[in-house]
Amino acid sequence: MIFLSVVFTLLGLSTLLWRDDDLIGLPPAVAGGGLVVLGVAAGVLWVVRRRRRWERNGEPRPVGNVIDRAKALPRLLRERKAYGLPTSTLATWAFAVVYLVSPVDLLPELLPLIGVTDDAGVAVWLLTSVSTVTGQYLRWERERKVKKTG
Template identity: 45%
Template sequence: MRKSNRAAAGAAAWQAVQHNARPGAPGLGERAAALPRMLMSRLRGRYDGLSVSRLLMFVLGLVYVASPIDLVPELFVPVLGLADDVGVAVWLATSLMGESERYLEWERRDEYVQGHVVG
């Protein structure tokens, strides 16, 4: 993907994430910081809220957005070539932010349960 297309895809993903923010929901920074913890919790078997197939879709989406190879090349169909990149970037950003919000809720419940079991 060309640099300008990556920038357009990133801008569209940012707009989608900003418009999906709900009052009282974790902020973008908190959600982004939770992504590595979510991945490690999933890999260690503690968090089962993220399926292996969904995790694989995230990895494939990230590879697709970062890859210079496109399903619809911009050279042949410029508008559709950019649209597929933007679409995948928006889906990836909004899906990851939704998953991280669910993970943060799980993490809070887990800490609450652990605090009451131990304390």
């Protein structure tokens, strides 16, 4: 869902910025604006569905802002075994970083607009995954401190 959000938003913005001709009979402003609205709506829907899933499954919600989560990442990596971070998650993150840095892509950048979307999708997934896990780690860390002092 987040991938579609990024794709629609990027396509809409690029249509607004660079398109001069009508697109399927619509002026570029209407078509681009519609794609941006669809992209933002898909992103909002993804956030709402994710929060509901956390509540339904009883999963702890991540805590902390972006800066707190970024500062917690090195601690998470050091304490990954105590926290219970699967090695497969680390391997997936590493694969995503290698894919972003690598000059080899599934969709080459030579294809206008479409070539960037695979990198954007991987980058968005990586950032949201790392952010979610570090937010849950911060919650675990706080609960552990309360148990030690309590």
